[in-house]
Amino acid sequence: MSALTFELKQAPEEPLDLSALIPDRLAGMKAKDIAGLALPTLAGTASVGDYFKVTGKDAASLRFLGTTDRCDRIGAGSSEGEILVDGDAGAYLGAKFKGGTLEVTGNAAAYAGAAMSNGTIDIKGNVGERAGGLTVGEVHGMRGGRLFIGGNAGPYLAERMRRGLITVGGDAGEYAGARVVAGTILFQGKVGRNAGYGLKRGSLIFKKKPKQILPTYADCGVIEFTYLNLLERALKADGIKVRLGREAQRLMGDMAALGKGEMLILR
Amino acid sequence: MAVYLDGTEVEEADGLERAAELLAEAKLPVIAGLMTDIAGAQSALALAQKIGGVVDHAAGEGIARASRLMREGGMNPVSFGELRNRSDRVVVLGEAPLQADPDLLTKIFPEKTLPRPGDNPRELIAIGCKPKGVPSSAKSSKVDLGNQSLATGISMLAAAVAGRSFGDGESALGKSIATAAKKLKDSAFAVFVYSPLELDEPSLHVVLDMIRELCKDTRAGGYTVAAPGNGDGVNLCSVWTCGLPVRTSFAHGKPEHDAWRYSAERLVKSGEGDALVWVDALGGSDVKPPKGVPTILITNPGQAAPRAAKIVIEVGVPGEDHDAALYLPEISGIGMIAGKGKASGLPQVSDILDAIGAKLNAKEAA
Amino acid sequence: MLIRLKGGRVVDPVNNRDAVGDVFIDNGRIVEAPEGRQPDQTYDVSGKVVMAGAVDVHSHIGGSNVTLARQLMPELPYLAASGGVAIPPNPSSWGAYATGLRYAQMGYTTVIEPAVQPTHAIQTHLELAQIPMIDTGGLIILGNDDFALRQLHRKASKNEIEDYVAWTLQHARGIGLKVINAGGAEAFKFNARTFDLDDEVPEYGTTSRQIVQAMQHAVQDLGVPHPAHVHCNNLGIAGNIDTAIATIEASDGVPIHFAHIQFYSYGKEGEKGFSSAAPRLVEALKAHPNVTVDVGQPLFGQTVTISGDVLRQFDGRKAASPGKWALYQGEGNGTGVVPYKYKAKSFINAVQWAIGLEIFLLADSYWQVLFSTDHPNGALFTRYPEIFQLLMDKDERARWLDKLPEGVKEATNLAEIEREITLSDLAVMTRAAPAKLLGLTDRGHLSPGAVGDVAVYTDKPNKAEMFDRASYVFKDGKLIMRDGDVVEVTWGKVFQADPGFDSKIERRVKDFYGESYGIDPKVFGVPEDIANTEDRFQMVPCRT
Amino acid sequence: MSDIKLKGVTIVDTFAEAFPMVGTRVIITAPTAKWADIAARTMTGFATSVIACGAEGGIERTLSRSETYDGRPGVSVLLFTMSQSKLQTQLRDRVGQCVLTCPGTACFAGLPPKKGLKLGHSLRFFGDGWQMSKVLNGRRFWRVPVMDGEFVCEDRTGYTRDAVGGGNLLVVAKSHAGALAACERAVKAMAPMPDIITPFPGGIVRSGSKVGSKYKGQMASTNDAYCPTLKGAVKSELPMNAEAVLEIVIDGLTPEAIAKAMGAGIKAIVDGGTRDGVLRIAAGNYGGNLGPHHFHLKEVIA
CATH class of the missing domain: 3.30.70.520 (Alpha-Beta Plaits)
Known part of the structure; x- marks a missing residue:
């Protein structure tokens, strides 16, 4: 069956809420009926057909073509199937994502993967602020799954993350990994100020040594970690090839919070 | 009063009519600034509900941080009265508290207090600020952060209070922090004084953790410097009216809060918001409305040029030109300030917003 | 306009009425059947039950305490919805507006906010003014404030204490006085973690017993209709029935009201050291007719607890669910807000649930035992109909009891109680008794001259359904709700008691606030025009 | 038979x-x-x-x-x-x-x-x-x-919970050295096989047992029917020329793995022919009344 495809007809002026267009909800529906579905905009309601040409059948495999940063909440709350976004995505991409895969060829705006709990989100480009962080009303940020960011990440990446894995191919903004409760973040590029601020548990792994390391981290020296082998192999299984090596400098912190987390600065 | 349309003075009714049209045409009107009294806030919320708009405040960023903190972890707020009468160690974090009220220290450390716990002399611990004129009723010590930011200073203090060793523990700053931490641990009632507008959000959480560490055995709490422009009053009003803080949209009927999405500044900059009502009525603020969309500016006479916005409407100053309910830091709650002169003849913010609402009603009916 | 409610079952225990008949409303008041006048409107209410609008004597509906809880837990309506009824009309909001509509939907027309902090009374009244449909009133908290404690410490005259109470009532515009863990909240400021009836407040030397008695007598001697409304020490602690009974005995025959008494009816029998002491409480009530109580019934589900008992709430933080809490440390009592989820699987919660029902069902007189959940502390007010069903349907209780943890039947007496309360009983505990206790003589019944607040329910075997949405609700003679939908939005009045005082007290209070807080008390005095409407405040006459 | x-x-x-x-x-x-x-x-x-x-x-x-x-x-x-x-x-x-x-x-x-x-x-x-x-x-x-x-x-x-314990072979030989050499070959053949182990020392056990004992409280005792020193005194399973019997016990995650291992073991022993003086390969059982898994030697070599 061909993928159920949503091709954007014209660039929307106001943000569109595409959270209804997920495999869970569209299973068994005809393209014609889907085009008639209500599509909430920032302040009103349009129909899916107003903005998208809908073709194909297979709701377990969604495609969005030509989307822009006004296309919000793509894949939000989705729990199954695969979604491919050929274009950019707006805010709350894959927020509260519960399972399946979501891939974006372009960039995503704020709150990408926020409060996701399972599945894999793979964004080839950059993401805005608070990716993998909290959404409004949540007590925790990302709670599981994998969030792969090919490009740069905005500030407050992974704020109060509780479980799961995030990788950043490029650079990350300030307060990356702030208040993380648990989970793992791999930074391949640079990070902004106050990375790991208020970290309770969890691992921040840096390919490049951060320019600033918070004074409330305790240096534990360079050690060999079997764990790095495991991580490297797990990433490889997900198509992310990165050499982590065996040794890393370990700093424990943030002593301002619980102090049971770590920074691993790879050698 | 005067009402200006495109810089030209017009009849009040015409101005309001045009304002109503402007809002009626807008997809997502934003009612913000909201430097006004509770009556003004109530009218703003009612108008937002009517037109499906967004409410925000000029101090919305700090309010949003404090709201998120409260929602995620809670808070141990201390009233000004308790701070003034019962605290022994008062930690002022950053420069904002003393900038907001130059007499703050005099108010915190009066000659005489109500009975308070413990035997410690009262003491100011200044971190990241340079207090002047500390009253003789209090001792005073200072932590000079040097190259470190306020955020890192706060985290070092929290680490020291929790008794966890860390990298810079042995530096001069580390030792100075350790001394301050010891005083806090030996306190009977420690209070942290700070502004949510100045502290980064993660720092607010660290301060809360520190309070909770301390209050296991003794008392501790936070005193947040009131948001400027009656921000706390307006925010409280939003919370009790619709259950949610400012940065709430009524566009889809039910209130929806999103501290990022419904920031007035972001909405205007992104073009998502397409009309702005900016209320700046408490005697003029440094915070100016974000630019880029048709704006109805409600402000006091002399505060803005007639051309400062599409429509400029002059109103009285709440608590000066008329009685007003405002958030009063002294009671950490909403109080009444009586107007001084009744002769200004200027309308209140609520009058204007209600009148615009009434025009919209009339339009609907027509 | 003359309205006739025709052919309904009229349940009006004040007039010993429980029979099919008519009720007439004219010009906003109940009237006798008029002779020779055709009604302007007639509602055929045959098959339905006609009662006076309900009166709630204790429900935290507005003010800085409630709004602090809203700030901590804006998600409450969502979380509560899974365990019961979300707050209509808008499940995303627990703001003032939604509160008024839901109360009216259930046929409530008068609700008392029981915890007004004197320095934050303006906020309370601003909030109450945003609640549509119902009449309201506030109980003003005293007894942990430094002015009163100072008075007691220096053994001020009875008159001076009375003057201060009267000044506070007028200044904050309250219908009565509330005392919360007398002295305990102040002791907490000196780092006490427990406080009993005869413990002394640090620095002030006075005891909880002395504070309660002083306030109780002041209210009585001032002639305020509503007696001192007391939240005792040791709330929620196993074995605290002793505290409750000691406090009841200390009341000395003078009228007193104890709030949410369920939370004080705990024995410590049994394996788990937690058991029902409801029978002991009920016995004590029989022996002390000067005492009234409201129950504070809990229901299983998500809620948030709000209390001026900061000492207790601080301890309760450990049970916070979700795990967040707020403790406002302010003048007088301050406030503690702790989210809480009552779980049917929890032995303690199940016993609490049973104790509340036992108190209702063992009660001798519903003029003495009034309905409440201590909203939101025991359960959200939106869920009252579920409790009515439990009281009126023993099979429903049995169904629940069977689901509860082992040992609950042994630790309580509920399983042995067959009683099903009648509509008249319900009308007393939810209408007649609270109105009388508040001194609101014109409501809670359907006598000629009473206010035209009437609720009409469609009689159904499932009482939860019956009381969830009244078929008709009249407020001051106007139809405001029909089948749960708004017909007209109205704005009610606020009741206030103003017994008067010697103006010398104003000077003393002003000096105190000036010296201790650097403010003039007039900034927190509630002005008459606070709601921008005329006649917002209605005086409840005091005994002279 | x-x-x-x-x-x-x-x-x-x-x-x-x-x-x-x-x-x-x-x-x-x-x-x-x-x-x-x-x-x-x-x-x-x-x-x-x-x-x-x-x-x-x-x-x-x-x-x-x-x-x-x-x-x-x-x-x-x-x-x-x-x-x-x-x-x-x-x-x-x-x-x-x-x-x-x-x-x-x-x-x-x-x-x-x-x-x-x-x-x-x-x-x-x-x-x-x-x-x-x-x-x-x-x-x-x-x-x-x-x-x-x-x-x-x-x-x-x-x-x-599908694992099986006690798969076994009893190797009867003319000499102790021969029995040991044959068993070593069998254990070696089984070693690379998946899902099984031979838990006894070097994979080989000499103290095969029967259920019960004359002594109270002793649940198992020596398998007298296979003890060469008792051949004449008990109802023996051994020919008179048998001098030693050794057993290979196999535990496996599945019955199939055990059957395969037994088959491989028998093959390894048999491949030695009569060189080691192996007389016969038998297996321990209790008449089929106690354990649900019966590995017939003829079947495992099939």
């Missing part, structure tokens, strides 16, 4: 009677193959019979770097007991005392870990609060700080 003869060796028409057991597998890795082996041997020492060892265990095989989860040399270990709770206790104690303690090792699930036995889940507490949990591709690992760095241990490992 119709015994058959292969290359001069009699295959008795009988069956090995075996019992259900609960079994698990863990993978132990280390910086070198040597230390993985040391850890595995230590962990499976004193694990010949559940009668007094608590568990039966052994090394299943060694694993190359490419076969392990962390890319280090490893050893796969099987452990069997009669119940899941006993297996849990044995696993915890043996990994805790013999692997956690061994330099450089890590320990991983050898069966899908969902709802399995606690491994790191219990051992993490050794970390005294400093341990960290990591979830990778749905599997949870614990990193426990120890003096040589970190002990990495998977949260749980799977187990099977």
Whole structure:
């Protein structure tokens, strides 16, 4: 069956809420009926057909073509199937994502993967602020799954993350990994100020040594970690090839919070 | 009063009519600034509900941080009265508290207090600020952060209070922090004084953790410097009216809060918001409305040029030109300030917003 | 306009009425059947039950305490919805507006906010003014404030204490006085973690017993209709029935009201050291007719607890669910807000649930035992109909009891109680008794001259359904709700008691606030025009 | 009865009677193959019979770097007991005392870990609060700080209730040396086979037993029917020229694995022909009344 495809007809002026267009909800529906579905905009309601040409059948495999940063909440709350976004995505991409895969060829705006709990989100480009962080009303940020960011990440990446894995191919903004409760973040590029601020548990792994390391981290020296082998192999299984090596400098912190987390600065 | 349309003075009714049209045409009107009294806030919320708009405040960023903190972890707020009468160690974090009220220290450390716990002399611990004129009723010590930011200073203090060793523990700053931490641990009632507008959000959480560490055995709490422009009053009003803080949209009927999405500044900059009502009525603020969309500016006479916005409407100053309910830091709650002169003849913010609402009603009916 | 409610079952225990008949409303008041006048409107209410609008004597509906809880837990309506009824009309909001509509939907027309902090009374009244449909009133908290404690410490005259109470009532515009863990909240400021009836407040030397008695007598001697409304020490602690009974005995025959008494009816029998002491409480009530109580019934589900008992709430933080809490440390009592989820699987919660029902069902007189959940502390007010069903349907209780943890039947007496309360009983505990206790003589019944607040329910075997949405609700003679939908939005009045005082007290209070807080008390005095409407405040006459 | 003869060796028409057991597998890795082996041997020492060892265990095989989860040399270990709770206790104690303690090792699930036995889940507490949990591709690992760095241990490992204990061969030979040589060949042939272990010393046991005893409280006693020294005195199963009998006991995760191993063992013995003086290959059973698994020798060589 061909993928159920949503091709954007014209660039929307106001943000569109595409959270209804997920495999869970569209299973068994005809393209014609889907085009008639209500599509909430920032302040009103349009129909899916107003903005998208809908073709194909297979709701377990969604495609969005030509989307822009006004296309919000793509894949939000989705729990199954695969979604491919050929274009950019707006805010709350894959927020509260519960399972399946979501891939974006372009960039995503704020709150990408926020409060996701399972599945894999793979964004080839950059993401805005608070990716993998909290959404409004949540007590925790990302709670599981994998969030792969090919490009740069905005500030407050992974704020109060509780479980799961995030990788950043490029650079990350300030307060990356702030208040993380648990989970793992791999930074391949640079990070902004106050990375790991208020970290309770969890691992921040840096390919490049951060320019600033918070004074409330305790240096534990360079050690060999079997764990790095495991991580490297797990990433490889997900198509992310990165050499982590065996040794890393370990700093424990943030002593301002619980102090049971770590920074691993790879050698 | 005067009402200006495109810089030209017009009849009040015409101005309001045009304002109503402007809002009626807008997809997502934003009612913000909201430097006004509770009556003004109530009218703003009612108008937002009517037109499906967004409410925000000029101090919305700090309010949003404090709201998120409260929602995620809670808070141990201390009233000004308790701070003034019962605290022994008062930690002022950053420069904002003393900038907001130059007499703050005099108010915190009066000659005489109500009975308070413990035997410690009262003491100011200044971190990241340079207090002047500390009253003789209090001792005073200072932590000079040097190259470190306020955020890192706060985290070092929290680490020291929790008794966890860390990298810079042995530096001069580390030792100075350790001394301050010891005083806090030996306190009977420690209070942290700070502004949510100045502290980064993660720092607010660290301060809360520190309070909770301390209050296991003794008392501790936070005193947040009131948001400027009656921000706390307006925010409280939003919370009790619709259950949610400012940065709430009524566009889809039910209130929806999103501290990022419904920031007035972001909405205007992104073009998502397409009309702005900016209320700046408490005697003029440094915070100016974000630019880029048709704006109805409600402000006091002399505060803005007639051309400062599409429509400029002059109103009285709440608590000066008329009685007003405002958030009063002294009671950490909403109080009444009586107007001084009744002769200004200027309308209140609520009058204007209600009148615009009434025009919209009339339009609907027509 | 003359309205006739025709052919309904009229349940009006004040007039010993429980029979099919008519009720007439004219010009906003109940009237006798008029002779020779055709009604302007007639509602055929045959098959339905006609009662006076309900009166709630204790429900935290507005003010800085409630709004602090809203700030901590804006998600409450969502979380509560899974365990019961979300707050209509808008499940995303627990703001003032939604509160008024839901109360009216259930046929409530008068609700008392029981915890007004004197320095934050303006906020309370601003909030109450945003609640549509119902009449309201506030109980003003005293007894942990430094002015009163100072008075007691220096053994001020009875008159001076009375003057201060009267000044506070007028200044904050309250219908009565509330005392919360007398002295305990102040002791907490000196780092006490427990406080009993005869413990002394640090620095002030006075005891909880002395504070309660002083306030109780002041209210009585001032002639305020509503007696001192007391939240005792040791709330929620196993074995605290002793505290409750000691406090009841200390009341000395003078009228007193104890709030949410369920939370004080705990024995410590049994394996788990937690058991029902409801029978002991009920016995004590029989022996002390000067005492009234409201129950504070809990229901299983998500809620948030709000209390001026900061000492207790601080301890309760450990049970916070979700795990967040707020403790406002302010003048007088301050406030503690702790989210809480009552779980049917929890032995303690199940016993609490049973104790509340036992108190209702063992009660001798519903003029003495009034309905409440201590909203939101025991359960959200939106869920009252579920409790009515439990009281009126023993099979429903049995169904629940069977689901509860082992040992609950042994630790309580509920399983042995067959009683099903009648509509008249319900009308007393939810209408007649609270109105009388508040001194609101014109409501809670359907006598000629009473206010035209009437609720009409469609009689159904499932009482939860019956009381969830009244078929008709009249407020001051106007139809405001029909089948749960708004017909007209109205704005009610606020009741206030103003017994008067010697103006010398104003000077003393002003000096105190000036010296201790650097403010003039007039900034927190509630002005008459606070709601921008005329006649917002209605005086409840005091005994002279 | 119709015994058959292969290359001069009699295959008795009988069956090995075996019992259900609960079994698990863990993978132990280390910086070198040597230390993985040391850890595995230590962990499976004193694990010949559940009668007094608590568990039966052994090394299943060694694993190359490419076969392990962390890319280090490893050893796969099987452990069997009669119940899941006993297996849990044995696993915890043996990994805790013999692997956690061994330099450089890590320990991983050898069966899908969902709802399995606690491994790191219990051992993490050794970390005294400093341990960290990591979830990778749905599997949870614990990193426990120890003096040589970190002990990495998977949260749980799977187990099977389909495991079988007590598959066996009885090798009757003219000489002790011959019996031993034949059994060694059989054990060697079984060693690379998956899913099984031979838990006794070197895979071979000399004290085959019968159920019951003349002594009160003794549950098993020597298998007098196979003791060459008692041939004339009891109802013996041995021909007069038999001088020694040795047994190979096999535990496996599945009955099929045991059958295959027995077949391979018989083949290895038979391939030696009469060189070692093997007279016959039999198997231990209790008349078929006690164990549900019956491995007929004729069938396992088919």
